Amino acid sequence: MRKRILIALLATAFISVFAQAEFDPIKSFIKGWTDKGIATDYKAGEEITFTLQADFAGQEAPKDCFIHWKRSGDDQKVETGKVPASTDPIIIKTSLDKPGFVRVEAYLRDKDGKMIHKPGIRGEGNKVFFDGGAGVEIEKLQGLPEPEDFDAFWAKQRERLAQVPLKPELTPMPSDNPQVKIFAVSIPCPGPNNRPTTGFLTIPVDAKPKSLPAHAHFHGYGTHIQRAPRNGATNAIHFNVNAHGYDLNKEDQYYKDFFESIRSNGHGYAFDPKQNENPENAYFNGMALRLMRAFEFLKSLPEWDGKTLSSHGGSQGGLQSVWAGALEPQLTQTNPGIPWCADLGGKTVGRLAGGWNIPYVKGVDYYDCVNMAKRIPATCFVNITRAGLGDYCCPPSGVAMIYNNVKGPKRIFWVQGSTHGYVPPSPNQTYVITNQDAEVK
Numbered sequence: 001m002r003k004r005i006l007i008a009l010l011a012t013a014f015i016s017v018f019a020q021a022e023f024d025p026i027k028s029f030i031k032g033w034t035d036k037g038i039a040t041d042y043k044a045g046e047e048i049t050f051t052l053q054a055d056f057a058g059q060e061a062p063k064d065c066f067i068h069w070k071r072s073g074d075d076q077k078v079e080t081g082k083v084p085a086s087t088d089p090i091i092i093k094t095s096l097d098k099p100g101f102v103r104v105e106a107y108l109r110d111k112d113g114k115m116i117h118k119p120g121i122r123g124e125g126n127k128v129f130f131d132g133g134a135g136v137e138i139e140k141l142q143g144l145p146e147p148e149d150f151d152a153f154w155a156k157q158r159e160r161l162a163q164v165p166l167k168p169e170l171t172p173m174p175s176d177n178p179q180v181k182i183f184a185v186s187i188p189c190p191g192p193n194n195r196p197t198t199g200f201l202t203i204p205v206d207a208k209p210k211s212l213p214a215h216a217h218f219h220g221y222g223t224h225i226q227r228a229p230r231n232g233a234t235n236a237i238h239f240n241v242n243a244h245g246y247d248l249n250k251e252d253q254y255y256k257d258f259f260e261s262i263r264s265n266g267h268g269y270a271f272d273p274k275q276n277e278n279p280e281n282a283y284f285n286g287m288a289l290r291l292m293r294a295f296e297f298l299k300s301l302p303e304w305d306g307k308t309l310s311s312h313g314g315s316q317g318g319l320q321s322v323w324a325g326a327l328e329p330q331l332t333q334t335n336p337g338i339p340w341c342a343d344l345g346g347k348t349v350g351r352l353a354g355g356w357n358i359p360y361v362k363g364v365d366y367y368d369c370v371n372m373a374k375r376i377p378a379t380c381f382v383n384i385t386r387a388g389l390g391d392y393c394c395p396p397s398g399v400a401m402i403y404n405n406v407k408g409p410k411r412i413f414w415v416q417g418s419t420h421g422y423v424p425p426s427p428n429q430t431y432v433i434t435n436q437d438a439e440v441k
Helices: 002-022 150-162 252-261 283-300 316-327 362-367 369-373 396-405
Strands: 029-034 048-055 065-073 079-084 090-094 100-110 129-136 169-173 180-187 197-204 212-218 237-241 304-314 333-337 381-388 410-415 430-434
Touching: 029 100, 029 129, 048 065, 048 100, 048 129, 065 090, 079 090, 090 100, 100 396, 129 396, 150 283, 150 362, 180 283, 197 283, 212 283, 212 316, 237 283, 283 304, 283 316, 283 362, 304 316, 316 333, 316 369, 316 381, 362 369, 369 396, 381 396, 396 410
Parallel strands: 212 237, 212 304, 304 333, 333 381, 381 410
Antiparallel strands: 029 048, 048 090, 065 079, 065 100, 100 129, 169 180, 180 197, 197 237, 410 430
């Protein structure tokens, strides 16, 4: 009898361990939504109801695991809780008594509080989590007072640019498409270290004068090596511009040395507060001047139709696309996604910001998207291609301020549960806000 009981107990333990091992977090996620379909449409003091629900893709909820949640917000209030892991809805009720955002996070953790990770998955999507929020009277949000000499500063930068002749060097590159020409481009430019505007241009073969729209593309933050494309569009001019002005088509050691050289006082590029105190010494100064030169170059091409000129980019490229709207008067459309560096001083007045943001000094105000957005003319359509309600690398309060400050036609696509590098699977709470009456003149 004892032997049978021992065998039964061992079998039960084996089945339990085997069942637990079968849980696959890769297939799992936590969805969240608000009681209002438009999660940024709440009034001060109005109750906000979040519903969170785990989806284990048909699997049983993992045993001895919990969903830990946290509420934070621009009011500096914090609430936390946890519930046993299940597919039952989790209801969180809260409010905010002033314009701003509430953030709600939820993570699947084991009994010891350790995060459940998805094996083989890198980045923000390697967890079973939700990170989202809701906005309260966000149309009232504004940034810190801008520098009094903001416009004078940028007028001076234009003068600096004008003193360096526009003399582009175009080096033909191999193309896999006989209908597309590809060039490595280098254009002299002022700025810290006087690095040129560099990037790759694609243009259709035998394009007629004044026949093509022109588009500039900008990159996210990083120290990657820009490689030449092998193909391109047959109906438009595209200029893919790197942020740094390094030489193209060099050996790997050149780039290793270059990326080390742009660090400052132990900080990654653009993060050094001492360097940023003087806006003309800031790393962003060279980036902005190279951007302005890129559009001067595009407009100089005989194939450009003289009408359609656009900018595209996400994160740091979104920052640059907001700059483009303010600094290039002939831009007709700019498409910033999850734009970085909006409301850089917001954390000094209590607005939420994540751990990866530039230390605030007044010199960075000259590059803040919130201030730049005010200078985008009504002739330019601003299309914010994604704004994450859980993105605290580019906090939603700052992105909302960009939208608020644009005078002309504009559109913003809000995504619930979206962080900087993660977008929840569909279906999901998403919506578009636009000023329908505005038209490009």
